Amino acid sequence: MxxxxxxxxxxxxxxxxxxxxxxxxxxxxxxxxxxxxxRPERLPEIERNRRCFRGKKKKDKEKKRCLEQQINTNKNEEEETKSGYIDKRTPAQMAFDKMQEKRQMERILNKAEKTHKRRVEDFNRHLDSLTEHYDIPKVSWTK
Structure with a gap:
């Protein structure tokens, strides 16, 4: 520009x-x-850091090694995120989700083993076992 x-x-x-x-x-x-x-072109951060460390003493070489290790770890982290999803949940959260799935599967299996006819019969039996106190009274304005 x-x-x-x-x-x-x-x-x-x-x-x-x-x-x-x-x-x-x-x-x-x-x-x-x-x-x-x-405007001068901006160099990538890695290249700027490498140029800063050229021709320095041992301390600078150690800093350079540390920097390269950080770069390598950053690349490894990027590869891990590209390859698949990293699960950041705690062990308690994982156990909770596992139990939720297990209970949901049990509910599905229980519902699947009964037919509609069987469910209606069980419901009628339940209603018969209740006392008359729970019956709905007939309301009539004329009688």
């Missing part, structure tokens, strides 16, 4: 500048022609 300094001729790239950069340009002045300022 090309940035213009104050008093410099506006360029084709001015349309693509951000608002904060646009305020630094002077698009009305076409007489002053100056040098174009380029």
């Amino acid at each position: 090309v940035l213009c300094t104050r008093g410099q001729q506006s360029t084709i790239h001015e349309n693509h500048l951000h608002n904060s950069e646009r305020g630094r340009t002077n698009s009305t002045s076409t007489t002053n022609v100056g040098s174009i300022r380029h």
